[in-house]
C-alpha cells in the first residue's frame with residue numbers, strides 16, 4: 001500500500017507541462033523567477049533597477065547603475081546555449097519522468113536535436129541533480145550497503161573487489177515507522193576505511209545511527225560522528241534481514257532500471273551522474289509535480305559547467 005500511494009500519484013501530463021512552459025516567454029519568466037525570486041538584481045553591483053534591451057528569447061537586462069548587461073541564462077547551466085529554452089525545459093521534463101534520467105540517445109530522439117547536443121544537455125542536467133543532492137546529509141537511522149555497477153559484466157571475478165566494476169555506497173534513511181526517506185548513491189574509490197570516513201563526513205549528519213553488514217570499512221562512519229551498528233548473523237546473508245530491506249529494494253530497482261535503459265553503459269565514465277539522477281528522483285518521489293518544477297529551479301540556479309570538465313572521466317569523490 002505504501003508503494004502504491006507513490007506509484008499512482010498524479011504527475012504532470014505533457015499537455016499541462018506545455019501549457020506552463022511551452023513558449024520562450026514562459027520559460028524565460030520561470031528562469032527569472034527561479035534565479036531572482038525577489039526580483040532581478042545586477043550580478044555586478046546588486047542594484048535592482050534595470051531595463052530590458054532587445055526582445056524575445058535573447059533579451060538582455062541592463063543595470064541602471066553600472067550598465068552591465070546580462071541575460072536570463074548568463075552565469076547558469078544554460079549560458080551560451082543556442083537551443084530554445086523550451087527545448088531545455090522539455091529535456092528537464094523528460095529527464096524528470098525517467099528513473100535514471102533517460103539516456104542521451106532517447107533525449108536526442110525525443111527532442112530532435114543532434115546526439116552531441118543531447119549528450120551535453122544530458123550530462124549538464126544530471127550534474128545539476130548531483131550538485132543539488134550533495135547539499136543534503138542523511139540523518140536519523142540509515143541502512144548502508146556496498147554495491148557495484150557493471151557487476152554482471154563477463155570477465156569480472158565474483159564478489160567484492162572484482163575487476164570491471166564501479167564501487168559505490170548505497171545509503172537509505174528510514175523514518176520512525178521504518179519507511180524509506182532519503183537516498184544517497186555515491187561512488188567510492190574502494191571499500192576502505194579511508195573512503196568510508198570521507199564519505200560519512202560529507203554525507204551523514206553527526207549522531208546518525210548507521211546499520212550495515214560486517215564489512216570492516218563501515219566502522220569508519222564513526223569518523224563522521226555516527227553510531228555504527230554492524231549486523232552479522234551466522235550463515236545467513238545479513239542483507240536478507242529486515243534491517244536492510246530498503247537499501248536492498250532500492251538497489252534492486254536501480255539494477256532493473258539500468259538494465260532496461262542502458263545496455264552498453266560505460267559505468268566507469270559517467271556512473272556518478274546516472275546514480276545522481278536516480279537518487280534525485282527517489283528523494284522527490286512523494287511529489288512528482290514538485291519534482292518537475294523543483295528541477296527547473298535547480299537547473300536555473302546551477303552554476304555553469306565547462307564542457308571539458310563535463311567530459312573528464314567521472315572519478316570517485318571519496
Ligand SMILES: [Zn+2]
Pocket residue numbers: 042043044045046047063064065066067068
Ligand atoms: Zn550593476
